[in-house]
Amino acid sequence: MKDTKGELLKSYFVPNGSYLMELAEDGSDASQVKVLQAIGKAIQEDLKADAIIIASPHWLPKSGFFVDCGSIHESFHDYVLRPAPYGRRFYTHVLPGAPELARALIAAGQAEGLPVKEKTYGMDHGAFCPLKVMGTRLPTVPISISQRSHEECVRWGKAIRHAVEQSGLRVVLVAPGNLSHRLDLRNEQAGGEYFAEGRDFDRQVCDLVEAGRSRDLASLIDPALWKAAAPEANLCNLSLIAGASGDAPGKTLQYQGAIFSVGDATFAFDTLSV
Amino acid sequence: MTSAVLDTLNPQFIYDAVRKVGTGRAKDQAGGDWTIEFLSRDEADRMNIAVTGPDGARRELTVSEEDFLFSDNTVGIRGLDGFRGFMHPVYLKKMRGFTRGNIPTPDIAGTSLP
Numbered sequence: 001m002k003d004t005k006g007e008l009l010k011s012y013f014v015p016n017g018s019y020l021m022e023l024a025e026d027g028s029d030a031s032q033v034k035v036l037q038a039i040g041k042a043i044q045e046d047l048k049a050d051a052i053i054i055a056s057p058h059w060l061p062k063s064g065f066f067v068d069c070g071s072i073h074e075s076f077h078d079y080v081l082r083p084a085p086y087g088r089r090f091y092t093h094v095l096p097g098a099p100e101l102a103r104a105l106i107a108a109g110q111a112e113g114l115p116v117k118e119k120t121y122g123m124d125h126g127a128f129c130p131l132k133v134m135g136t137r138l139p140t141v142p143i144s145i146s147q148r149s150h151e152e153c154v155r156w157g158k159a160i161r162h163a164v165e166q167s168g169l170r171v172v173l174v175a176p177g178n179l180s181h182r183l184d185l186r187n188e189q190a191g192g193e194y195f196a197e198g199r200d201f202d203r204q205v206c207d208l209v210e211a212g213r214s215r216d217l218a219s220l221i222d223p224a225l226w227k228a229a230a231p232e233a234n235l236c237n238l239s240l241i242a243g244a245s246g247d248a249p250g251k252t253l254q255y256q257g258a259i260f261s262v263g264d265a266t267f268a269f270d271t272l273s274v
Numbered sequence: 275m276t277s278a279v280l281d282t283l284n285p286q287f288i289y290d291a292v293r294k295v296g297t298g299r300a301k302d303q304a305g306g307d308w309t310i311e312f313l314s315r316d317e318a319d320r321m322n323i324a325v326t327g328p329d330g331a332r333r334e335l336t337v338s339e340e341d342f343l344f345s346d347n348t349v350g351i352r353g354l355d356g357f358r359g360f361m362h363p364v365y366l367k368k369m370r371g372f373t374r375g376n377i378p379t380p381d382i383a384g385t386s387l388p
Contacts, residue, residue: 018379060388061375063319076367078378081282090280124376144375147388183291183383230386
């Protein structure tokens with residue numbers, strides 16, 4: 001680790017659907033793709049980050065939180081492949097790891113009293129899809145979220161920030177996910193006009209995130225609406241960011257409404273003093 | 275034997291989000307078909323699985339991720355002596371990820387994840 005103080009430069013909540021890789025490969029100018037590419041450029045050229053921590057919404061163990069300390073991370077495929085309906089092309093991705101930072105995250109989580117352990121995992125599409133579209137090649141640490149409580153996910157975020165600030169590194173946290181997430185209602189129509197509960201849920205989440213209330217989402221949104229929207233990873237990804245960013249308000253970079261039956265939003269968070 | 279060609283029409287690991295069950299399909303050295311169903315996961319991440327062999331016999335056992343023995347294209351399971359199943363590496367890695375806490379995009383979509 002470097003002697004200088006580290007910094008959590010930014011946190012991002014981004015979409016992770018495998019369709020984004022197809023859109024990017026096909027040269028689409030869809031806003032989700034363009035915003036991801038702009039974030040990747042900003043991370044490398046403007047923020048000049050040393051490393052990225054990526055928290056996939058598809059890595060959801062129950063017993064605790066996990067960190068992959070490998071020096072290299074290979075993707076594995078965990079989405080439906082063509083020619084199935086909504087199947088996607090097969091993609092791979094490989095990124096360098098940041099083992100020292102990864103071990104520091106484990107130590108900080110354990111010091112916080114959380115069940116955090118090392119696990120060799122690699123990158124599922126919830127991690128490698130947005131990173132591939134962003135085009136970043138920085139050392140990367142894959143971490144899990146968890147099926148544990150939102151409160152523990154907030155504390156996991158705090159521990160991550162503490163470790164980063166002790167690391168001497170300039171780090172960006174990316175916690176992908178979608179807002180409403182009803183894959184059983186798949187529909188190509190953008191805007192969510194076919195899914196009123198999803199549209200309502202997404203609007204409430206966007207308003208609360210922009211108000212700096214990310215950690216309170218589960219307690220402020222009607223449980224019946226939450227259940228109907230079935231948000232990805234139960235929005236523990238936003239709890240993680242709330243803990244890491246010091247409850248920073250999110251800036252909405254794009255919102256597509258429900259497309260393919262998922263609420264497709266991108267938020268950026270500064271890191272507030274705590 | 276299992277073809278080395280990636281046959282996406284016949285995926286060897288799928289996730290059913292209605293039943294919350296993952297299912298892997300493997301072949302043994304004699305070409306016999308095996309099915310590994312991941313029925314549930316407890317709070318300690320131990321998994322209740324059901325394994326059905328070529329003779330149709332079904333055996334349920336509780337395992338942890340350490341009980342899965344993966345190579346480049348085969349899987350073995352502690353407690354199932356002699357079982358060695360061949361799978362395409364793409365689906366083998368998908369199943370390995372599942373044992374380590376991955377919830378894939380469902381092949382059969384349900385009203386919620388995981």
